[in-house]
Amino acid sequence: MSRLLFVDTETTGLTYDDRVITLGMVALDLDALKDGRDAVQLSHLIFNPGRPSNPFAAAVHGYQDWVLTSQPRFAVHAEEILPAFTEADQVLAHNAAFDERFLRTEFRMAGYELPASRFDCTLKAYKRKHQRPGGLDKVLEHMGLSARGKQHGALEDAWFCMLAWLWLNDLEAPAAPAALTHPPSNWVEPGLPPIRGARKPLVARY
Template identity: 25%
Template sequence: MLSRSLAENPQTCFADLPSIIMLDFETTGMSPEQGARITEVAAIRIQQGEIVDRFVSLVNCNAHIPAFITQLTGITQAMVNKAPPVTEVLPELLAFIGNDYLAAHNASFDEKFLLAEARALGLASQHQAAICSVKLARRVLPGLPSYALGRIASQLGLRFKGQAHRAEADAEVAANLLLHIESHLKQQYVLGQVHPSLFVSINRLAAAKVPAYLSSI
């Protein structure tokens, strides 16, 4: 079931900031190169410091759902067998993302599945640079005991509205983490607007260089 509703110059003022799409996939394994497929997707649009839209769906890739995945996520073989096919979900997901910035908690994981599933259908994602909320949190909020999504959410008082390890619940918590980081940057460094490219720039810096960089802008 579907539910829709300038790294080089991050200090520039922007009247209309581009959106960030916080993405989360549930999958059958860790790597598409080893045959893992997606089972569920949630994409949450963040714009002007607010969550404004979302795309959520189970996905049928005709894949076997291992027992440990069902135990972890609650996603069963019967659920994905009844879900919309990947040939339907992926084009709609890519259209939802468009050319906005992509974000994920451990972005390399979710981005590689997005690119692999798109490539298998002869499609391509047009998203701009990916923002990793794990790297971002490590650089902007140093010293926390853990940066795993569940642990950092608990430490910052961010509550899951659904079951952890389901795409929509995880994506929403990660989106709220990004908004928490944005608010922290605004307060700590007296910033007005935070362009997504600033997150990209912070991701690319060594952690030790981040405070001086932020102070300089």
């Protein structure tokens, strides 16, 4: 394997009716990494999920529902996102079953199918190697890195997933790029927030 894709999603909740809000992707070229060349490409996208977020999920991703209504639907970007998955030798995520389920659903709703059997899980790999709980914050602590705050994003977590995989495989990690802290590339500036308690305008009837 030389081309790996590390992904993370933030969602409106945990049920099968919930939707993806943000997608973070870190494409890693292992050959370039070993040669000391630029080895990573980042992608960070935000979507209108078409439904409100569970309060617990909103506390993690930090986006208000009215802000998300201004963002594009996943289907708008599905075709441009798909090659990252089809061209990777392997797709990895921390707790991959969660991200895979949501991503397959979003692509299917947009009219596309992800290739089968491409996902692998750094959480399971960590548990196999170290025989201890594999939550991402626990792994970061074991690696000597600071744990994430209560609120965190998909691109940040995809990057940490990559760091965990490299650490588990005794490989050096590249320096963190400034783009990790940038907003999603497809961000649409929302309008004014709704006024709480405002009456809906009357619709004239003729």
